Amino acid sequence: MGLIAIHQLPVTPETLSLRLLGKGRVQQQAVNELQGLPDDNPWKLAALELLYNLRTILEVRQDLEPDDQELIMELSPLYLQRLEDATQRGIQQGNQQGQRLMVESMLQVKFGEVDAELARIIDGLIELPPLERTQLIMQLSRDEILTRFRNN
Numbered sequence: 153m154g155l156i157a158i159h160q161l162p163v164t165p166e167t168l169s170l171r172l173l174g175k176g177r178v179q180q181q182a183v184n185e186l187q188g189l190p191d192d193n194p195w196k197l198a199a200l201e202l203l204y205n206l207r208t209i210l211e212v213r214q215d216l217e218p219d220d221q222e223l224i225m226e227l228s229p230l231y232l233q234r235l236e237d238a239t240q241r242g243i244q245q246g247n248q249q250g251q252r253l254m255v256e257s258m259l260q261v262k263f264g265e266v267d268a269e270l271a272r273i274i275d276g277l278i279e280l281p282p283l284e285r286t287q288l289i290m291q292l293s294r295d296e297i298l299t300r301f302r303n304n
Contacts, residue, residue: 172199175219183226204231251278258289270294273301 158174161167163181171182183203189196207227210220255277259266266274277285288297 169199172203176222179219179223180226183223187230200230200234203227204234207231248278255285255289258286262289263294269298273298276301 156170158170159178161171163171163185165185168182168185171178172186173179174182186196186199186203204227207224210216210224213220216224252274255274256266256271259270259274263270277289280288288300292300
């Protein structure tokens, strides 16, 4: 068995996870270091998820200590940014799915069905501005559309 005095740990990347479990200034410094990691760092993403869960748990408690209140305040901007990012990703994914469905529907109306050949060019059509995309689908024949997008 061993004891760790978190406030006495050296400030290194290897001790960051333990220092996040500390209190007061030690924890605040660790949260700041965590924020400084690259956004694509998998450890950062996992640690922030755990901190968001901790923030939620602390928020519903009635008898918060001052250190816990400070942690909630420290994590609130990060948490709000996470919610905004998730909302934006959801909107973008929904927009892409909506465009795909619209192009598939237009191709189906024009050509009767969307077979494997037509399905392969949908991504190319989606990349076009909406007006140009609609004009191509409405004006070109099946062979002309396939030829145009096979060559791109």
